Amino acid sequence: MPEVDLLLDEQALRASRLVTSLQESDPAALSLGIKLGDISPGRVTLEQPIRPEMLNGHGIVHGGYLFLLADTAFAYCCASLGRLSVTRNAEIAFIAAAHGGTALTATAAIRTTYGRNSICDISITTDHGKLLAEFRGTGSVMSTVK
Amino acid sequence: MPEVDLLLDEQALRASRLVTSLQESDPAALSLGIKLGDISPGRVTLEQPIRPEMLNGHGIVHGGYLFLLADTAFAYCCASLGRLSVTRNAEIAFIAAAHGGTALTATAAIRTTYGRNSICDISITTDHGKLLAEFRGTGSVMSTVK
Amino acid sequence: MPEVDLLLDEQALRASRLVTSLQESDPAALSLGIKLGDISPGRVTLEQPIRPEMLNGHGIVHGGYLFLLADTAFAYCCASLGRLSVTRNAEIAFIAAAHGGTALTATAAIRTTYGRNSICDISITTDHGKLLAEFRGTGSVMSTVK
Amino acid sequence: MPEVDLLLDEQALRASRLVTSLQESDPAALSLGIKLGDISPGRVTLEQPIRPEMLNGHGIVHGGYLFLLADTAFAYCCASLGRLSVTRNAEIAFIAAAHGGTALTATAAIRTTYGRNSICDISITTDHGKLLAEFRGTGSVMSTVK
8 A cells, every 4th residue: 555545544544533532522412413424634524313303493404403513513624633623703604494304414624724723614415415504614723632 | 551652562562472483383492492581573582591412522502502592583583573584694703612501591683674684683691691602694584474 | 071971081082092093004994085983982983985996897886895894994993992903704794785875884883892802793874874784893902002 | 629628618718708798897896906817617716916005004905905806706706607696795704914915816616506696715815825815705696697
């Protein structure tokens, strides 16, 4: 196996270890059934089942739960770079209502880091591939880990 | 009682009726224990108990739940004007971590309406009066009710 | 004159002096003809003439100039509290197109300050009183002055 | 030349024609010296010289001008898809101050379109390659052209 692939594997393993460690101490994510998907440095995918108590008065997934999943993906995506961060500002555009579908997917990618800050973009889709929301967050590092 | 006060009472009653009706069909709000406080046209206060499963990996209330409460207050605040609305874009600034406190309060006020759109500002505080987040949402009317 | 009024006068004078001092060294604001209106601690009003070169391809004032005026008002509003600040994040909702009118007005008010940070809300209207845009900015103090 | 390349050339030519047509009727962009760079469907690059009157009270390019360039790139990027759009909501994060450099570059890419709406991300850099700001806009189509 070429050396560069070994390096990439090591980086992905480290990213995965950092995110897993953060999630294990995250009651909010665990209680909602949020699961880790693909993880590499600066890129994280999460999945979450849609439960009846996540619906709002219009019979669709409450926008707050879409935001919560995106914000979780943001924190995990920063953690994948060894940067334990808190969200300072976040913006979300709601694109479509979640009719049908049994799960949500968050696909997060760091757009840029500067000083202690990160900007991260997250798309929320259903397991049917329907795009529900686009989230952008700006966060600050609280502490760094290796 | 002066006529103007009677009118104000009627408007507040109607606003309260509209919001109560929306909440009764809102599983997300009911399952989280979100309760209605003061309601008048364009102004809504909500309260929500802090539960252990709302904490994140840092031991503080997950920002997603602060957003969810604010977004609920946004929808109810629009409903208080007879405008059943969906959030299109929302922005939140996280100001302080919720250490201590046993409940959250959302204080929502419509800033402006234009055409089918509304802008609404919401402050989230603890029951100790600590300011946690400031939310601004832009929403669109789906339907109107009397 | 009661003592409390004297105090208010002194505070308004100091706020006015701080903002005037910032504006005198601000080529962008001066070149656009931005003028100071009412100033008190945490509240600032600005006016700006509408010039032909501020129009976009649709024949209306370019949204960038509405933002620029609002962002200037944000900086001046922070300065009115003795906090020389830079904008970190800002969000703007465009509400109506500026047809007619010969000037823009920005009305800025600090919503909250926390640590070195400020959140400030600014409404942009025409001199005909038409609401064009709502801006919210989050900024950080670079230095403080008395 | 393969057929697919011819098709790509045609699409790029059409995108370029649409954007050029919009710019020719845009006094704000022309008066600031904003020039078109690479254009293809959903992707636009703009350049703008830094002029003394664009500096603010801190001696750096006024954030309002960074926003204005980004917002122009947003409109042109929508136009490159034949969608003449207005910005409804926009969010900008200011990342670094523009010290040095003689020009600004905006690099815009459509993130998604849904119904009459578009979300577009724009990075603003100096000609030295320094990242100054990240902008995200949500816009609505006014009319479509071929």
